[in-house]
Amino acid sequence: MLHYLMSSPEIYLAFLCFLAISWYLKNKNQVLMHWPVIDVLPSLLQNAHRVHEWTVEIANTFGCTKFERGPVFGRVDILFTSDPRNVEYMVRTNFTNFPKGPDYIKTFDLLGDGLFNVDSELWHIQRRMAHMMFASSTFRKVQVDVSRSMVEGSLLPLLSQVARNSSIVDLEDVFLRYTFDTTFAVIFGRNPKYLDISFPPNKFAEAMDDGLEAIFYRHVVPRSWWKFSRWLMIGKERKLEKAWRTIDRHIDKFISWKREDMLKGVEGTDLLSTYMTLQEEREDRGNERNDLLSSGDKFLRDTVLTFFFAGRDTTGSALSWFFWLIAKNPRVEAKLYEELNSTFSKNSTEATNARVFDSDDLKGLVYLHAGLCEALRLYPPLPLNRKGVIKEDILPDGTVVKPGMMIVISTFVMARMEWLWGKDCLEFKPERWIDEHGRLSNAPKYKFFTFSQGPRTCLGRDMAFTFMKSAVAAMIFNFHVEVLENQNICPKPSIVLHMKNGLLVKIKERVHYNDQKKE
Numbered sequence: 001m002l003h004y005l006m007s008s009p010e011i012y013l014a015f016l017c018f019l020a021i022s023w024y025l026k027n028k029n030q031v032l033m034h035w036p037v038i039d040v041l042p043s044l045l046q047n048a049h050r051v052h053e054w055t056v057e058i059a060n061t062f063g064c065t066k067f068e069r070g071p072v073f074g075r076v077d078i079l080f081t082s083d084p085r086n087v088e089y090m091v092r093t094n095f096t097n098f099p100k101g102p103d104y105i106k107t108f109d110l111l112g113d114g115l116f117n118v119d120s121e122l123w124h125i126q127r128r129m130a131h132m133m134f135a136s137s138t139f140r141k142v143q144v145d146v147s148r149s150m151v152e153g154s155l156l157p158l159l160s161q162v163a164r165n166s167s168i169v170d171l172e173d174v175f176l177r178y179t180f181d182t183t184f185a186v187i188f189g190r191n192p193k194y195l196d197i198s199f200p201p202n203k204f205a206e207a208m209d210d211g212l213e214a215i216f217y218r219h220v221v222p223r224s225w226w227k228f229s230r231w232l233m234i235g236k237e238r239k240l241e242k243a244w245r246t247i248d249r250h251i252d253k254f255i256s257w258k259r260e261d262m263l264k265g266v267e268g269t270d271l272l273s274t275y276m277t278l279q280e281e282r283e284d285r286g287n288e289r290n291d292l293l294s295s296g297d298k299f300l301r302d303t304v305l306t307f308f309f310a311g312r313d314t315t316g317s318a319l320s321w322f323f324w325l326i327a328k329n330p331r332v333e334a335k336l337y338e339e340l341n342s343t344f345s346k347n348s349t350e351a352t353n354a355r356v357f358d359s360d361d362l363k364g365l366v367y368l369h370a371g372l373c374e375a376l377r378l379y380p381p382l383p384l385n386r387k388g389v390i391k392e393d394i395l396p397d398g399t400v401v402k403p404g405m406m407i408v409i410s411t412f413v414m415a416r417m418e419w420l421w422g423k424d425c426l427e428f429k430p431e432r433w434i435d436e437h438g439r440l441s442n443a444p445k446y447k448f449f450t451f452s453q454g455p456r457t458c459l460g461r462d463m464a465f466t467f468m469k470s471a472v473a474a475m476i477f478n479f480h481v482e483v484l485e486n487q488n489i490c491p492k493p494s495i496v497l498h499m500k501n502g503l504l505v506k507i508k509e510r511v512h513y514n515d516q517k518k519e
């Protein structure tokens with residue numbers, strides 16, 4: 001038989017094809033297929049469009065920790081884990097052994113040497129500086145004032161207009177515009193008015209989106225491939241280059257504006273002004289240490305871009321998923337409305353006649369806080385986190401990790417594990433976050449990594465809650481959001497958990513509001 005096959009190459013080839021096709025058909029429904037040489041690359045490419053759902057399937061099939069090797073030509077050992085014990089160990093207990101690593105900064109090179117990217121001493125210095133700012137009462141007040149004025153001056157008027165026209169609007173687009181304006185205002189001290197009923201274009205926002213998209217693709221294709229594309233300047237890398245130039249041009253302009261303001265003696269309380277003032281003070285003191293503050297506009301560029309990247313898309317994505325969950329759970333919406341109604345202190349605005357909540361009111365809204373935490377659990381805006389390894393170590397589940405390995409943590413998977421969150425893990429239940437005394441419960445915190453934990457925990461968590469709460473409270477109190485039926489709502493394959501197709505809704509003004517107007 002073998003002799004016969006060898007003497008007829010066509011038959012031999014056909015036989016090989018038959019074997020390969022049968023093998024493929026037999027294995028094609030497997031969650032992960034291992035091919036010779038290219039290993040799991042075809043599975044990754046095949047599932048890239050639904051990467052978050054795929055990671056859940058992997059965890060359901062193989063358990064919440066799985067080791068894989070990349071293709072031969074882009075060899076990298078990857079460990080996927082969603083075991084909270086491992087995550088806690090890496091982000092807190094033995095934090096110093098799990099830095100972001102040099103590969104991270106190369107992949108996210110657009111962000112330069114900003115806080116998000118760097119490790120060791122460079123990270124310590126920046127973290128201390130940024131922490132001081134985020135903890136200051138002045139900066140907290142800026143956040144409260146900015147969110148209130150954006151909700152009152154832009155968000156509610158826009159939604160009233162949409163309601164009056166009975167138009168259909170993509171709520172995710174609205175929220176990304178809202179968080180663009182709020183984040184921009186706290187960082188640069190100006191309102192760019194991206195959230196407007198005319199839905200204006202914005203080159204800076206578009207460049208940020210393109211940059212994010214290219215960075216995501218760097219996670220899907222082998223490292224050698226995206227580096228080769230970069231060298232040739234083709235595909236997503238070309239798009240990234242263009243976005244990079246646009247971003248730099250804009251940030252240069254924002255820094256110049258600020259410098260002009262400072263020369264005119266205009267004092268700002270935004271982040272950029274604060275960093276620039278620190279730089280000036282350093283120069284005035286004649287401090288010769290070659291530290292970050294003396295590294296000029298490059299430091300300012302990397303810092304403000306990092307804050308912008310960290311704050312805008314994450315918070316916008318969280319709001320979109322929250323409203324989708326509310327639409328699917330009218331019981332929760334009713335309870336939220338009840339809580340808002342009993343809290344509202346009479347402070348309606350002249351401009352819109354709509355009602356916004358002040359920061360003291362927002363602090364006491366337990367059910368609202370619980371609802372947001374629950375949405376952030378189910379749809380973590382940063383669903384994947386990456387770590388490197390310095391020294392060989394053993395994770396709490398017994399997995400050995402070695403230098404050079406890439407560890408990928410999925411908080412999206414974590415929310416979907418029955419053994420961790422119970423049989424109802426897929427349900428949207430704000431009650432999970434409230435104890436028997438009606439107070440916010442501490443119990444779920446040890447398994448909640450949406451903002452990460454430990455020394456590198458999110459710096460903007462409170463800011464995100466401020467922006468989200470002001471928007472959600474005013475929206476639910478004044479409007480009912482009706483999500484259009486038959487939409488395919490699913491996560492977009494991206495670094496940030498956006499919706500793939502947006503969220504189309506109609507807006508209805510609440511009846512109670514009209515009733516009170518008549519009084």
Ligand code: HEM
Binds near residue numbers: 127382385
């Ligand atoms: C719902 C909204 C947000 C979520 C879910 C979120 C989540 C996270 C996560 C998971 C990390 C850790 C990332 C890592 O270790 O690689 C992080 C870090 C960070 N976040 Fe947030 N974030 C949000 C909003 C914000 C906002 C509004 C800001 C402020 C502008 C901000 C600033 C930062 C910064 C500066 C870091 C880096 C901290 C460090 O490396 O030391 N975040 N965030």
